[in-house]
Amino acid sequence: MEDALLARARAGDPTAERELYDAHVDRIYRLAFRFAGNDELARDFTQDAFIRAFSRLNEFRGDSKFSTWLHTIAVSVILNGMRKVKTLRQREASLDEAMTLGSARREAEPDLKTRLAAAIAALPEGYRTVFLLHDAEGYTHEEIGEVLGVQPGTSKAQLSRARAKLRDALQAFVGEWA
Amino acid sequence: MNSDDRFDEVLQEAAREHNSAPATPRAEMWAAIAAARGQSRGAAAEDARAAATERKPAVRVLPFAVRHRRMLGLIAGLAATLVIGIIIGRQSAGPLPAPLTGRDIAGATPAAASAAASAAASSDASSGGTGPVIPSPIGPSVALREPDPTSLPEGSAPAVRAAAGAPAAASQSRRSGSESEAMTPYRVAAMQHLVATEALLVALHTDARVGRSDTTIATWAGDLLGTTRLLIDSPAAKDPQLKQLLEDLELVLAQISRLPGAHGEAADLGIIDDAVRHRQIITRLRALSPET
Numbered sequence: 001m002e003d004a005l006l007a008r009a010r011a012g013d014p015t016a017e018r019e020l021y022d023a024h025v026d027r028i029y030r031l032a033f034r035f036a037g038n039d040e041l042a043r044d045f046t047q048d049a050f051i052r053a054f055s056r057l058n059e060f061r062g063d064s065k066f067s068t069w070l071h072t073i074a075v076s077v078i079l080n081g082m083r084k085v086k087t088l089r090q091r092e093a094s095l096d097e098a099m100t101l102g103s104a105r106r107e108a109e110p111d112l113k114t115r116l117a118a119a120i121a122a123l124p125e126g127y128r129t130v131f132l133l134h135d136a137e138g139y140t141h142e143e144i145g146e147v148l149g150v151q152p153g154t155s156k157a158q159l160s161r162a163r164a165k166l167r168d169a170l171q172a173f174v175g176e177w178a
Numbered sequence: 179m180n181s182d183d184r185f186d187e188v189l190q191e192a193a194r195e196h197n198s199a200p201a202t203p204r205a206e207m208w209a210a211i212a213a214a215r216g217q218s219r220g221a222a223a224e225d226a227r228a229a230a231t232e233r234k235p236a237v238r239v240l241p242f243a244v245r246h247r248r249m250l251g252l253i254a255g256l257a258a259t260l261v262i263g264i265i266i267g268r269q270s271a272g273p274l275p276a277p278l279t280g281r282d283i284a285g286a287t288p289a290a291a292s293a294a295a296s297a298a299a300s301s302d303a304s305s306g307g308t309g310p311v312i313p314s315p316i317g318p319s320v321a322l323r324e325p326d327p328t329s330l331p332e333g334s335a336p337a338v339r340a341a342a343g344a345p346a347a348a349s350q351s352r353r354s355g356s357e358s359e360a361m362t363p364y365r366v367a368a369m370q371h372l373v374a375t376e377a378l379l380v381a382l383h384t385d386a387r388v389g390r391s392d393t394t395i396a397t398w399a400g401d402l403l404g405t406t407r408l409l410i411d412s413p414a415a416k417d418p419q420l421k422q423l424l425e426d427l428e429l430v431l432a433q434i435s436r437l438p439g440a441h442g443e444a445a446d447l448g449i450i451d452d453a454v455r456h457r458q459i460i461t462r463l464r465a466l467s468p469e470t
Contacts (some may be wrong), residue, residue, distance in 0.1 A: 012219065021211065022384070026202050033199035042199065047207050051214050116192045129306065135193035139260040167185055 002066055010057050017054055024067060025050070028074045034132050035078045045081050049074035064146060072147045079129065112173045119169035127162035134159050164165075205385065205394050214376035220373045253401040256370055260408045263363045267413065278429055364414035369425075369466075371405050373426055376463045379454055380403060382434060386451040399434035406431055423462050 008016035028049055033042035053073050060069050120128060129148065133139040134155070141152040141159075148155070378398055385395065406428045415421040433450050454460065 012375065014215065015384065017215065018208065018380060018384045019206060022204070024205055025207065029202045030199040031209070033195045037197045039203070040198065043203060043207055045329075047210050047214075050207075050211050051218075054211075054215060055218060113192060113195070116189075117196055120193070120196055131193065132196070135190045136196055163186060163189060166189060167182075 003062075006057065006060070007065060009054065020054075020066075021050055024070055027067075028070065031071070031074060031133075031137055032078050032138055035129075037084055041081065041085065045074070045078045048081070049077045052077065068143065068146050072149075075129070075133075075147050079125065083125075112170070115170060115173065116166070119166050121159075122169070123162055123165060127158050127165065130155050130158040131162040131166075187391070198402050205381070207302045209377075209394055210382055212381055213374065216377045217334075217371040220370060253374065253398075253405060256367060256374075257401075257405045260405065260412060262321060263367065264408075264412055267360050267363075267438055348463075361413055361416070368409050368414040368420060370404070371409060372463050372466055375402050375406070375431070376460060377462055378434075379430075379463070383451055383454065386448055396435050396437050399431045403428065403431040403435055407460070420466060423459070423466060426457050426459055426462075430457075430458075430459060 005016050005019055019060075025046065029042055029046045032045035032049070033039070036045060049070070053070050056073075060066065119132065123131065130144055131170055133144050133147070134141070136171045139147070141155040144155040145152040378395065382395055406424055409415060410421065410424045410428065415424060430450065430453060433453070437446055437450075
């Protein structure tokens with residue numbers, strides 16, 4: 001079924017492309033949003049992932065599932081996009097910091113959820129990627145291995161380290177789950 | 179359950195809530211993807227044509243992310259190009275070449291001069307004249323007719339027939355050459371428009387099939403409708419096949435752009451989609467668009 005669809009899409013049939021898009025867009029958009037945290041960036045990443053996938057469809061040889069191949073492209077687009085965004089945000093943050101110097105005020109103590117979000121954002125990229133793919137999106141270590149081009153064991157190790165870092169970052173809230 | 183297990187559980191719950199996505203904006207993203215794909219196909223077709231004629235094409239780089247507003251920008255740009263093209267075309271074309279006179283014809287060979295004049299006279303007298311009327315340099319009351327080679331007297335020398343026929347043929351050839359050059363921008367605009375319209379109709383067809391609704395398509399169709407009408411009034415519509423297709427597109431796009439609310443009722447969508455299929459519009463679009 002999907003093979004026939006792919007053959008039509010390779011031949012340049014826009015209807016087949018649309019059917020492939022419909023079948024996979026929800027998961028790709030959700031993944032993009034999970035990393036980006038806002039709609040506009042998530043849209044950009046999703047669109048770019050599909051445009052790239054369709055234009056490279058001839059390179060897909062069927063060694064893996066189409067969804068895995070598509071997710072590999074999507075993760076690559078998302079991570080590259082987020083690197084650019086992060087650089088931009090760091091510049092903006094430095095500017096804001098410089099402008100508010102001297103008027104520092106005590107922030108209210110963030111709750112667990114807010115602190116956790118900040119801790120996830122502060123994770124190194126590799127840890128964060130594995131953590132979000134596994135714990136948020138429900139990928140298996142085998143799927144993560146295929147998408148990221150690493151061994152499943154590497155994925156397990158990175159997840160374990162990511163959780164350890166998060167545990168350290170959230171020591172103050174230890175009583176809430178113990 | 180120990181503290182670590184409980185922590186992992188809390189962590190997974192929190193991770194699932196972390197940046198939880200809203201509903202997927204499918205149609206809007208598809209519109210941008212379809213537009214980018216259409217452009218990409220158009221560029222590929224142009225490159226193929228350029229390679230066939232051993233010309234090096236300019237490299238086209240797609241933007242990082244093509245959003246819906248860029249699609250609207252493209253359509254607006256297309257329409258503006260078309261309008262500018264029409265204005266430039268009208269101004270630069272100038273008046274048609276001056277009609278040929280009897281002297282022009284006679285000038286081809288000395289022997290032809292008298293033959294051409296007498297041929298014109300006899301043509302006028304005998305058959306009422308078949309060639310186009312040529313204003314006489316003598317005065318408005320006297321007019322010569324450009325001799326038609328077929329109307330020359332029996333037994334006229336080949337040189338006379340050639341002298342009579344050659345200027346007309348040369349003039350016609352010159353005109354068709356310059357017309358062909360003038361048509362090029364319109365043809366390019368028409369092809370780009372067909373690609374964009376095909377993307378819209380495919381999106382509509384898919385949405386109609388699953389009964390999905392979206393306001394973007396009506397706006398998109400409205401923009402394409404304006405360009406379609408401009409093209410119908412442009413020299414591109416001299417091609418009867420293209421003209422027929424543009425007129426059918428005008429009707430369909432007008433229907434889509436007037437759908438109430440989002441896509442309107444599913445029944446309306448179905449009727450429009452049936453009309454598109456009945457007239458084989460997508461097939462005809464693909465037959466004329468650059469990707470084929």
